[in-house]
Amino acid sequence: MLLKTKFRYSFLFVVAVLSCIFGAGISITGVAAPVMPAAVHRVGVVTDTGLNAASKYGIAKLMAALRDKGVVVSEDAAAIPKDDVVIVAGLASNHDAAASALRSMGIASPGGNEALTIRKAARYKGKPAILLAGGGETGLMYAALDTADRVSWAAPGANPLQFVRDATEKPMLRQRGVVMFTMNQAYFESRFLDEKFWERYFAVLADDRINQLVLTLGYEDGGYMAPPYPYFFDVDGFPDVKVVGLTPEQQARNRNAMKTMLRLAGERGIHVKIGIWEHIYRGGGQRGANSWASDGTKPTAGLVWGLDGKNLVPYTVAALKKFYDTFPEIAETQFRMHDESGLRKPEIEPFWRDLWAFFKTNEPKMPIEMRAKGLSRTTITDAQAQGLTVNLDTKIWMEQMGLPYHPTQINRQDQDNARHGYADLLQYPQTYKMDWTLWNGGTQRLLVWADPDYARRMARGALLYNGDTMAVTEMEATKLLGEPHNTPPRDFLNEKYRYFDWEFERYWAFYRVWGRLMYNPDTPADVWQQEYVKRFGPSAGPHVMKAVQLASTVLPHVVASSYLYSMFPTTTGWPEMEPMGGLPQFADREEPSDVAQFMSVKSEAASILQGTDTAQRRPEEISYWFSRTSDEILAEITAAESSLKSAPSNEFKSTMTDAKILAAIARFHAARQLGGVSYNLYKQAGDLTALDAAVGYERNAVKAWSEIVASAGDFYIDNMSFGPVERRFPHHWKDELTILQRDFDQLVAERAKATGKPGAAPVGVRKYDPSVLPPVATLLKPSGPAVPARDFRVNARVSAPSGVKTILLRYRHVNQHENYETAIMTRDPKTGLYSAAIPATYIDPKYDLIYFIEIVDQKGTGRIYPDLDVETPYVMIPVAR
Numbered sequence: 080m081l082l083k084t085k086f087r088y089s090f091l092f093v094v095a096v097l098s099c100i101f102g103a104g105i106s107i108t109g110v111a112a113p114v115m116p117a118a119v120h121r122v123g124v125v126t127d128t129g130l131n132a133a134s135k136y137g138i139a140k141l142m143a144a145l146r147d148k149g150v151v152v153s154e155d156a157a158a159i160p161k162d163d164v165v166i167v168a169g170l171a172s173n174h175d176a177a178a179s180a181l182r183s184m185g186i187a188s189p190g191g192n193e194a195l196t197i198r199k200a201a202r203y204k205g206k207p208a209i210l211l212a213g214g215g216e217t218g219l220m221y222a223a224l225d226t227a228d229r230v231s232w233a234a235p236g237a238n239p240l241q242f243v244r245d246a247t248e249k250p251m252l253r254q255r256g257v258v259m260f261t262m263n264q265a266y267f268e269s270r271f272l273d274e275k276f277w278e279r280y281f282a283v284l285a286d287d288r289i290n291q292l293v294l295t296l297g298y299e300d301g302g303y304m305a306p307p308y309p310y311f312f313d314v315d316g317f318p319d320v321k322v323v324g325l326t327p328e329q330q331a332r333n334r335n336a337m338k339t340m341l342r343l344a345g346e347r348g349i350h351v352k353i354g355i356w357e358h359i360y361r362g363g364g365q366r367g368a369n370s371w372a373s374d375g376t377k378p379t380a381g382l383v384w385g386l387d388g389k390n391l392v393p394y395t396v397a398a399l400k401k402f403y404d405t406f407p408e409i410a411e412t413q414f415r416m417h418d419e420s421g422l423r424k425p426e427i428e429p430f431w432r433d434l435w436a437f438f439k440t441n442e443p444k445m446p447i448e449m450r451a452k453g454l455s456r457t458t459i460t461d462a463q464a465q466g467l468t469v470n471l472d473t474k475i476w477m478e479q480m481g482l483p484y485h486p487t488q489i490n491r492q493d494q495d496n497a498r499h500g501y502a503d504l505l506q507y508p509q510t511y512k513m514d515w516t517l518w519n520g521g522t523q524r525l526l527v528w529a530d531p532d533y534a535r536r537m538a539r540g541a542l543l544y545n546g547d548t549m550a551v552t553e554m555e556a557t558k559l560l561g562e563p564h565n566t567p568p569r570d571f572l573n574e575k576y577r578y579f580d581w582e583f584e585r586y587w588a589f590y591r592v593w594g595r596l597m598y599n600p601d602t603p604a605d606v607w608q609q610e611y612v613k614r615f616g617p618s619a620g621p622h623v624m625k626a627v628q629l630a631s632t633v634l635p636h637v638v639a640s641s642y643l644y645s646m647f648p649t650t651t652g653w654p655e656m657e658p659m660g661g662l663p664q665f666a667d668r669e670e671p672s673d674v675a676q677f678m679s680v681k682s683e684a685a686s687i688l689q690g691t692d693t694a695q696r697r698p699e700e701i702s703y704w705f706s707r708t709s710d711e712i713l714a715e716i717t718a719a720e721s722s723l724k725s726a727p728s729n730e731f732k733s734t735m736t737d738a739k740i741l742a743a744i745a746r747f748h749a750a751r752q753l754g755g756v757s758y759n760l761y762k763q764a765g766d767l768t769a770l771d772a773a774v775g776y777e778r779n780a781v782k783a784w785s786e787i788v789a790s791a792g793d794f795y796i797d798n799m800s801f802g803p804v805e806r807r808f809p810h811h812w813k814d815e816l817t818i819l820q821r822d823f824d825q826l827v828a829e830r831a832k833a834t835g836k837p838g839a840a841p842v843g844v845r846k847y848d849p850s851v852l853p854p855v856a857t858l859l860k861p862s863g864p865a866v867p868a869r870d871f872r873v874n875a876r877v878s879a880p881s882g883v884k885t886i887l888l889r890y891r892h893v894n895q896h897e898n899y900e901t902a903i904m905t906r907d908p909k910t911g912l913y914s915a916a917i918p919a920t921y922i923d924p925k926y927d928l929i930y931f932i933e934i935v936d937q938k939g940t941g942r943i944y945p946d947l948d949v950e951t952p953y954v955m956i957p958v959a960r
Contacts (some may be wrong), residue, residue, distance in 0.1 A: 109196070115162050115207050119240055121151045123162035125176050125203065127169030134216045136285070137223030138168055144227040145818045146237040157307050164240065165203040168211040168228075170219060171196070173608065176203065177212045186247075189214035192288070193348070193598075194249035195222040199240075209243060214574060217290070217348035221598075222246075224286050225606075232609040242609065248599050255597040256291035256352070256550030257590070257877065258283065258516065262300045262367075264381065264564035267474035270581075272336045277343045279581055284668055285347035287594030290347060293413065293516075293550050297357030297420075300366030302375065302382040303564055305357035305421060308398035312405060317394050320385035323378045334405065343407040349644060352448065355759055356415035358395060358430070359386045360715050361507055363924035364419050368805040388423075392430055403424050403442055411446045413472060417453025431458045439465040448472050448514055451497040451504060455583050470548075471515040475540070478649040480522035481639040481672055483536035484951040487683055487931065489895050490644055499647075503894045505544045506925050507960060512548070515541045520552030521649035522634050523583040524801050525656075525885035526737040527572065527933070528554070529588030529624075530631035531607065534596040541597075541949065551593050554586040557649060561803035572798045578729040584731070588627060589629065615719070615731055622719035625733060629712045630741035637748055640677040641755075642699045650802055656809050658747065658784060661822025662777045663829075665751060666758040675889075675899070675931075676947055677701065681754030682761050685698055687756070687845060694933035694941035697750040699847040705749035708850075708904070711836060712742040732794075740812075743783050750780035756844045765836020772843055774830050781816075781823050790814045853942035854879035856932045859912070864957040865928050870916040875904065875932055875944070877913050888915040889933060892926035893955060904932070928956045 122145055125139060142152045159165060169177030171188035180201050181188055189196045192215030201210040211226060213219025229242035263265045270276045284292070296304040305308060309322045311334045323332075344351050357365060359383060362375035373379035386394060403409060416431070418424055438445060447462060451473035463471045476486055477499055485500060493499040501513065517537060519528075553909040561564060570582045577587055588607060595602045612620035637654045644661065645668070646652025659665050671677035678686070678695040686693060716735050723731070754776030760769035791812055795913035802808030809815050855878040873888050883906075889899040902915035917928060931953040935941035945952050 096215045104416065107137030115240060118240055119150060119154065119163045121162045121459055123159045123165040124152060124154050125156065125165060125167045127173050127175040127177060127360055127592060131216045133220040134213065141166070141223045141227040141230070144230040145239060148230060148233060150239055152603050159204055159206060159468060165201050165206045166211065167208050168219060168223060168884040170216070171214055173210045177210060180208070181212055182212045189218060189247060189249065191249050192217050193221065193298065195246065195851070197222050197226065197244065197246040199245055199261035200244055201309060203940060204333055212830045220285065220348055225235060232376065232613050242605070244603070250598045250882055251600060252538060252547050252549050252597045254291045254548040255289050255594060256293050257289055257548050258293040258295060258520070258552045258556065260295050260298050261304050261561055262298060263559035263566065264303045265566055266559045266568040269568045271340065272332065274339050276581060277340050280583065281343050281347040282347055283590050287590045288598040289590065289594040289894055290349050291352060291550065292344060293352045293354055295354035295356055296890065297355070299365065300560070301366055301369045301372030301564065302360040302379070304506065305365060305383060306395070306398070307355060307359040312401060313395060314398050314401055316397060317390065318419065320383065320394055323382060324380040325385050327684045332422060337406055337616055341818050345408060350410055352411045352413055353409055354413040357421050357600060359421040361393055365421055368803040370805055373914055380546045380661070388426065392433045396433065399437060400441055411448060413448040413450065415450045416458060419933065428455065428457055432461050435462045435465045435467060438467050443467065446470055451502070454497060457489065459511065463479060470512045470514050472516055473497060473504070474499060474519045475515050475537070477638070477647050477672055478518040478521045479638045479647070479652060479654070479672070480517065480519035480635050482635050482947060483533045484540050487953055488673065488899065490670065490672055492644055493894060498888050500895050505927070507894050509545065511544050511665050514548040515546055516550045518649055519553055520556030521652055522638055522654055524555055524557060524653065526741060527586060527588065527627055527734055527800065528631045529592050529607065530535045530628050531596060531604065532590045533631065533635065534592045535600045536951070538597045538600055538855040544896050549597055551681040554583060554589055557801045559800050560650065561808060562800045567794070571795055572733060573793055573796055576733050600908045610847045616724050618627065618724060622715045623731065626712055626719060626738040627717035629708060629715060630738040632708060633741045633745045636704065636758055639673050640671050640696065641669055641748065641752060644670050651806050653801060653808060656812055656815065658815055661819070662758055662773060662826055662849060663752050666755040669755055676943060676952060681759045684759030687760065687842065688764055692935045692939050692941060694935055697845065698756050699845045701845045702749045702752035702851060705745040706751070709742040709745035709749065712738055712745070734790070736794045738789060740787050743786040743790055746786070747780050747783035750783060754780060760842050764839050764842055766839040766842050767833060767835040768841040769843060770830055770833055774826055775822055777826055781819050784812065784816050784819050788816050853940045854934050854936040858932060858935045858944060858954060861956055864959045865922050866959045867922050868919050869925055870919050871922060871928065872914055872915045872916045873930060874912045877934065879934070879936045884935045884937050885933065886913050886934045888930060890917050890928060890930035892923060893929050894926050924960045927958050929953050
């Protein structure tokens with residue numbers, strides 16, 4: 080026995096040493112798996128029989144990636160003795176080779192259609208093997224696509240399997256979507272009618288584990304697809320409802336294109352959610368401020384005619400039935416519910432009541448997603464009374480891209496409705512699911528974006544209210560909005576810098592970080608890091624990546640900390656290219672869109688004059704953040720440019736151009752923050768030195784905008800349309816520069832005529848010193864949920880070297896209609912902890928609780944905790960029910 084034991088330990092020691100030296104994999108049975116060869120020239124592929132299109136697609140992509148590296152790939156079982164490595168791919172639920180390998184290695188089967196396991200330490204018929212196992216067909220596809228990606232990273236002549244990793248993954252979010260609008264007919268149809276576009280688009284989504292396309296039909300586009308049905312077919316019994324000028328052949332073309340798109344999506348593990356946003360076109364807000372659009376009172380080429388208040392409901396019911404019969408692949412529908420859909424207010428509830436009756440009879444199992452804006456509870460309960468599955472979809476942060484969390488407190492203008500966020504919808508007992516959509520398409524429309532930390536944090540935020548669904552808006556989402564529907568499509572990146580077949584391919588990193596981190600927030604960083612290396616080289620790639628990631632933080636900070644509320648809508652605001660007016664307008668109307676976390680420039684001026692404290696982030700600190708971030712972006716750009724080993728590619732040049740533009744945008748806002756405070760000090764105190772400072776800061780802001788124009792150079796065409804000119808949407812940064820220079824001249828003229836208030840003392844912005852650290856409050860983890868009829872105590876450990884001046888607990892229900900309540904936290908001399916209680920009388924089983932801490936030290940330095948820079952800046956605590 081002793082001899083056997085010594086032999087066993089010696090054997091394991093040798094195996095361990097060999098593993099360290101050669102990277103050998105060891106199966107759980109304790110038997111050494113064959114060491115992966117240093118060179119791989121032949122790979123055999125063994126797959127389950129009867130796999131579906133998605134699995135076959137992924138495996139085909141993997142074999143193509145290997146062949147691109149010069150590897151001979153064979154599916155001939157007789158050739159396995161000649162192979163260097165065997166790839167075994169299949170479903171864990173089958174009884175074929177993959178499932179057998181899982182069992183032999185003692186590995187639990189991945190559960191769920193999209194779950195996967197990848198193991199390098201496998202063997203097949205005595206050969207080193209890589210095991211790809213899916214909990215279902217889509218999971219197997221993901222495993223194969225991940226492996227194909229990793230093969231593509233290998234340098235020429237290197238081992239093509241060197242980056243393959245062991246993995247066991249399953250999705251955190253069940254649905255991970257991208258929203259596509261149909262805002263310009265010619266542009267949409269240039270994609271919709273092209274099968275090659277969908278093949279390429281869905282390939283990107285599948286690679287990045289995005290499993291849903293939300294196709295939104297009709298949205299402030301002048302009546303196109305309002306409603307969508309007659310663009311695809313006529314409806315029996317309603318011969319007069321037609322798209323004016325649309326032929327039967329064109330209807331058939333559209334119908335076939337939809338079927339092709341749905342088929343290709345299914346073959347990539349992607350399901351399509353159709354958003355039906357306009358039910359009848361009546362002009363008004365549906366025109367979207369497009370001066371060329373019909374007012375809906377007469378037949379117009381390309382638009383639906385023949386619908387009215389009398390036939391609207393019977394037509395819609397009949398059309399929906401034919402729609403689902405024609406396109407049975409559609410498994411979920413999203414509806415716009417309120418009067419912007421063309422319905423008049425008295426029509427809304429009867430309209431939906433009749434539609435719910437249709438669904439109960441014809442499509443009782445179809446999930447119905449209701450847009451939350453303008454949605455009445457009666458409409459929800461009517462659908463539920465019919466036994467229908469109801470989900471609600473709402474915006475995470477305005478129709479813009481704020482910071483990666485649900486806002487702590489939304490703007491007062493929308494506090495009493497469900498336009499901005501979750502409102503009062505997160506009630507218990509829970510009778511519906513919330514689906515979360517980030518309307519990033521109003522903010523980052525054009526310039527490259529890829530911030531993995533942001534995507535990771537926002538994806539976890541979609542778990543709120545037991546959520547498992549999130550969608551983001553595709554890049555260039557509103558492209559050609561505002562142009563007549565027959566405008567020829569065009570790329571916005573100048574042709575001389577083109578490096579793609581389809582312009583969406585510029586944004587590969589956007590789709591990668593969103594898709595992979597919505598699927599698994601712990602996805603290893605090499606998934607995007609190595610892609611940068613592949614595209615830009617091992618020296619420059621890391622710097623390009625860092626420049627893009629830093630640049631991606633700029634606009635979310637603009638939206639969250641300093642914005643004009645009038646720019647709320649996607650079809651109105653565009654912080655990527657709009658400077659928010661001249662300084663006087665900005666100073667008067669600017670406000671944060673998280674009003675709990677940030678202080679406006681007007682409020683800061685009042686605080687300076689009154690000598691008040693705050694835990695909010697002041698404009699001076701925000702200005703410093705923009706300046707520092709701009710410097711960091713430029714440093715990474717310089718490092719990337721100096722480390723290139725070959726002539727810069729078009730992708731390198733355009734990516735660095737975008738980063739330079741965003742660095743200059745950050746410098747613009749750094750100056751604007753200080754200028755806004757200074758101008759308000761002048762207006763509130765009558766001090767001309769403050770006005771002089773405001774002029775100086777605005778001069779710097781105009782200079783920064785000039786740098787944007789210079790950085791853009793000729794990379795972008797002059798006529799980029801993302802919104803209607805009637806809403807002052809610019810077509811290029813230089814359009815806004817002309818206006819900014821004019822407004823600056825007016826500001827200088829104002830200074831020349833200004834007279835100060837007699838006796839006004841000189842006053843200026845606070846000097847922000849980054850070396851002065853704020854007090855730190857660490858919230859202790861609650862021991863359990865809040866319990867009705869019992870105080871809920873919040874405890875914090877505090878570090879404040881100068882001493883605590885004030886520390887407050889701010890709390891409310893998870894109901895955005897409410898303002899926060901306040902409790903003073905006191906120190907327990909025994910434990911040293913600060914604590915306060917949320918009163919038992921406040922704890923309501925109808926809502927969970929949300930809270931955070933505001934602390935100011937004796938020097939007047941304040942901070943809110945949790946810290947928004949590193950985590951969600953509040954705690955949500957469930958209530959026991």
